[in-house]
Amino acid sequence: MLITKTPFRISFFGGGTDYPDYYMEHGGCVLSTTIDKYCYLSMRHLPPFFDYKNQLTYSSIERFNPPDEVRHPLVRCALQFIPTENIQIAYDADLPASSGIGSSSAFAVGLMQGLHAMKNEFPDRMTLAKEAIHVEREMCREAGGVQDQLAAAFGGFNRMDFSADGFTVAPVDVPDGRLKALQENLMLLFTGFTHFSGAVAEEQQKNIPSTLRQLDELKQMVGFAEGIVRSGDLDDFGRLLDLSWELKRSLSKRISNFDIDFLYRKLRAAGARGGKLLGAGGGGFMLLYVPKEEQEAFRETFAKYRFFPFAFENTGTQILYQNEQ
Numbered sequence: 282m283l284i285t286k287t288p289f290r291i292s293f294f295g296g297g298t299d300y301p302d303y304y305m306e307h308g309g310c311v312l313s314t315t316i317d318k319y320c321y322l323s324m325r326h327l328p329p330f331f332d333y334k335n336q337l338t339y340s341s342i343e344r345f346n347p348p349d350e351v352r353h354p355l356v357r358c359a360l361q362f363i364p365t366e367n368i369q370i371a372y373d374a375d376l377p378a379s380s381g382i383g384s385s386s387a388f389a390v391g392l393m394q395g396l397h398a399m400k401n402e403f404p405d406r407m408t409l410a411k412e413a414i415h416v417e418r419e420m421c422r423e424a425g426g427v428q429d430q431l432a433a434a435f436g437g438f439n440r441m442d443f444s445a446d447g448f449t450v451a452p453v454d455v456p457d458g459r460l461k462a463l464q465e466n467l468m469l470l471f472t473g474f475t476h477f478s479g480a481v482a483e484e485q486q487k488n489i490p491s492t493l494r495q496l497d498e499l500k501q502m503v504g505f506a507e508g509i510v511r512s513g514d515l516d517d518f519g520r521l522l523d524l525s526w527e528l529k530r531s532l533s534k535r536i537s538n539f540d541i542d543f544l545y546r547k548l549r550a551a552g553a554r555g556g557k558l559l560g561a562g563g564g565g566f567m568l569l570y571v572p573k574e575e576q577e578a579f580r581e582t583f584a585k586y587r588f589f590p591f592a593f594e595n596t597g598t599q600i601l602y603q604n605e606q
Contacts, residue, residue: 282323282324282325282602282603282604283323283324283325283395283398283399283600283602283603283604284321284322284323284324284600284601284602284603285321285322285324285391285392285394285395285398285598285599285600285601286319286320286321286391286598286599286600286601287319287320287321287322287387287388287390287391287394287433287597287598287599288315288316288317288318288319288387288432288433288436288594288596288597288598289315289316289318289319289320289375289376289382289383289384289387289433290313290314290315290316290382290383290387290428290429290432290433291313291314291315291316291382291467291469291559291568291591292311292312292313292383292428292429292432292559292560293311293312293313293314293506293522293525293568294311294312294499294502294503294506294521294522294525295309295310295311295312295428295499295500295502295503296311296426296428296499296529297426297485297492297495297496297499297529297532298310298311298443298496298499298500299311299426299427299428299441299443300425300426300482300485300486300489301418301426301427302486302489303489303493303496304443304444304445305444305445306445307493307496307497307500308442308443308444308500309442309443309444309496309500310440310441310442310443310500310503311428311440311441311443311503312439312440312441312453312503312506312507313428313432313438313439313441314432314437314438314439314593315432315433315436315437315593315594315595315596315597316382316591316592316593316594317591317592317593317594318374318375318376318382318589318591319374319375319387320372320373320374320375320384320387320388320391321372321373321374321391321601322370322371322372322388322391322392322395323370323371323373324368324369324370324371324395324396324399325368325369326367326368326369326399327367327368327369329367331344333345333346334346334366334367335348335351335360335366335367335368335369335370336368336369336370337351337353337356337369337370337371337372338369338370338371338372339353339371339372348360348361348364349361354421354423355385355388355389355392355416355417355421356370356392358416358420358421359389359392359393359396359416360396361420362393362412362415362416362420363393363396363397363400365396365399365400368399370392370395372388376566376589379565380471380559380560380564380565380566381558381559381560381561381562381564381565381566382559382560382565382566383429383432383433383560385417385423385429386413386417386429386430386432386433387429387433387598389413389416389417389430389433390409390410390413390430390433390434390598391433391598392413393409393412393413393416394409394598394600395600397409398600398603406434406435406597406598407431407434407448407450409430409434409598410427410430410431410433410434410435410448411430411448413430413433413434414427414430417430423482424482424483424485424486425482425486425561426482427443427448428441428443431448431450433597433598434597434598435450435597436594436595436596436597436598437452437593437594437595437597438452438453438455438460438593438595439451439452439453440453440503440507452595453507453510453511454511455510455511459510459511459515460510460593462515463510463515463518464591464592464593465573466515466516466518466519466570466571466572466573467568467569467570467571468553468568468569468570468571468576468579468588469566469567469568469569469588469589469590469591470548470566470567470569470583470586470587470588470589471565471566471567471586471587471588471589472541472544472558472564472565472566472567472586473564473586480535480563481533481535481536481561481562481563482561484533484534484535485532485533485535485536485561488532488533492531492532495528495529495531495532496532498528499525499528499529502521502524502525505521506518506521509521516554516570516572518555518570519553519554519555519556519570519571520554520555521555522554522555522556522557522568522570523549523554523555523556524555525555525557526545526555526556526557526558529557529558529562530542530562533562535562535563536558536561536562536563537558537562537563538563541558541564541567544567545567547583548567548569548583551579551582551583552571552572552575552578552579553569553570553571553579554570554571554572555569555570556568556569556570566589
């Protein structure tokens, strides 16, 4: 029996430059952090007393024999990549799936870590991230970038760089007090509906040749944001989020819609310095920068929406429990 715990993430700047069609030629970078909201996977060897060999529990329960019988594409491909039999897998999470917080990739990283651990294998974090990228992007053929898997595997407040030569993950070296101050000025609002990120990512990926200017600007914002976090006026971080959201909206017509644009204008008018939809877009969570001293009144203004408290974390994926099989 074992349990893995893998964090969700918030991506601040540079999203879209982590798509291979962009970074392989132009190089990409992202500024992001993981947060204290997690997905949990429990695994154990299934006793041989049933008329099926394997079981998967998430929003559905699947009982199956060979892996190609599994309807869940990620689990099906992962069990093909790391052949495993007589296994029971159960999934739980602190936040809903398909909401922009990297839940699919956190699931992929935790799954790879757990399947390896069931065989007493313990790959390093970069290996776990690259294997999760391979399973999601190559085997499942899901459109998207590579930042989420790296964030989930490593954890922390990081700058990540991507190029044809590979990936690097570097913690942003700032005093803890600065990160805490930034965190206290951020709010996480659930827009009320989820989205299918694959469709948004697929169109965004298709549009890369015609959106190179916007992607170049989004990439440059990573360096500006690092400077703000280290020594600048933190309110400028919020203003930069606003600029990045305007650029991100132009990458695909699916990223935003009338309802989201209307809500964002109301949030800005009420005092948010800036914000953005997390993930590919189309719905889910919206990150907002609202100075701490203004947040109580801000919540009252938008009382019908759900705000989720969170904190930055730096553990990355981990095995919480494992006993002898």
